[in-house]
Amino acid sequence: MDYMNAAILNGGKSRRMGEDKAMLQFNGEAIIDRLFTLLNNSFASVAIVGADDDIYQGIGVLGGLHSALKKSAQKACFVSACDYPGINTSFIEYMKAQYEPSFDAVLPVWKGHVQSLCGIYSPSAVVIIEQQIAKKEYKLGDMLKKARVKLVRLDKKQHFYSEHLLLNMNTKEDYESIFNES
Numbered sequence: 001m002d003y004m005n006a007a008i009l010n011g012g013k014s015r016r017m018g019e020d021k022a023m024l025q026f027n028g029e030a031i032i033d034r035l036f037t038l039l040n041n042s043f044a045s046v047a048i049v050g051a052d053d054d055i056y057q058g059i060g061v062l063g064g065l066h067s068a069l070k071k072s073a074q075k076a077c078f079v080s081a082c083d084y085p086g087i088n089t090s091f092i093e094y095m096k097a098q099y100e101p102s103f104d105a106v107l108p109v110w111k112g113h114v115q116s117l118c119g120i121y122s123p124s125a126v127v128i129i130e131q132q133i134a135k136k137e138y139k140l141g142d143m144l145k146k147a148r149v150k151l152v153r154l155d156k157k158q159h160f161y162s163e164h165l166l167l168n169m170n171t172k173e174d175y176e177s178i179f180n181e182s
Helices: 030-042 061-071 091-097 125-134 140-146 170-177
Strands: 004-009 045-051 076-081 105-110 118-121 149-153
Touching: 004 061, 030 076, 030 091, 030 125, 030 140, 045 061, 045 118, 061 076, 061 118, 061 125, 076 091, 076 140, 091 105, 091 118, 125 140
Parallel strands: 004 045, 004 076, 105 149
Antiparallel strands: 076 118, 105 118
């Protein structure tokens, strides 16, 4: 897809996990390597954005998202945090099909929660993010309240759905739950 790139956000400190989440193993490979391979199969360009890459240092995920969109070179960007081991190619393709340039963001709703760190952001989101940064308002949720957001509801009827599809791993219990799925 010539109009869309991808980026993996890898700037978190993994405090609750106690170790680097991106390097945790899933099916014999580091989660970040697995995610990179999945995205690389669906997009022409995949960037890994770490905290050192942030144009605006020390402001958290909003800074990482801004850097990801800037690296995407005026194209839409499928953005994922590095700690989503349940993502699969069918989900990625489904989200790409849901993209509409008239929205600043196209985000999945999984188990009743908007997944703002695994969705598609339009180049138009950069302006909103920069306005937030200028006001020193660094919460992604506040930025999304000002954005035109298309919500994509996911449910068990979709062929790509799994109980850990968009599990964002923050603790060892989250990580272990992936392997204990019934």
